[in-house]
Amino acid sequence: MRRWLLWLPLLALLVVLGFAARELMKPADRTVYSAMVGQPVPDFALPPLVPGKPGVAAAEFRAGQPRLINIFASWCIPCIAEAPQLMRLKEMGVPIEGIAIRDTPSAVTAFLARNGDPYRAIGDDKVSRVQLSLGSSGVPETFIIDGQGKIVKQHVGDIRADEVDAIYQAWRAAR
């Protein structure tokens, strides 16, 4: 047997160690992204949740105007942190459709009274059905929809203050 073959196991060990070290230094992104980006929004129609605000229907999304779908819940803490950014986007003229996950009218009304109301409409998704059909893995999440009803971008987690401009630009580009 050739001598150099003896070093092969050590080499294999070093490769494994190197791989482990790299993963430790720079852990892989464990965020679950939707595979629906680039696809049309799946058809759905959610009933309204709070009085005075319409529900959300996917059919409206093909009417030519790009918009944001914000998946949120009154019981979601990061959604409170995200609220000022959504208010800013609303002031910049971005229409935002809310999808409330597993929520009640009174809880959402109180949430909006406390944190501001950036939503044009709010759909009631009691058993996360629409959330699952969008490939969303939690709250809050934001999808940018173009004028033809296609999903062009997904933002997982709350929108931070320094991310508002990028979201706005992506919304403008979706026209």
Add this chain to the structure above:
Amino acid sequence: MRRAALLALLLCAAPAAADSGLPPAALAYTQLPDAAQEAKAKALMETVRCVVCQGQSIADSDADMAGDMRAMIRQRIAAGETPAQIRKWLIARYGDYITYDPPLSAVTLPLWLAPLVLLGLGAWIARASFRRRRRTNE
């Protein structure tokens, strides 16, 4: 004194609620009346990853979203869909990550080929060492 005050603060801290207050979906914790359908649904649930807990299957998780996924799977099975159709629907939403039964693709190819390669390597090493032993015995 300060430590006691801190401890008191800790004790009265309210845990942050990460789940909704709504009751679980109708079929999240209830089996289907048809045992054969329930068995199919259960087998599928055990291979679907919970996207909020990531290390668990939705059959193992008490997260709201896992419950909603279980309810959806049971409802669809009861409506006559096959587990393969539902798995395809989930993969179209979340990618291959959602299933614990990864389909054969360019990325998963090493997973399927590695055992065969290792087996071949073992046979080759064994052959070489047996041959050497025979030679020393002679």
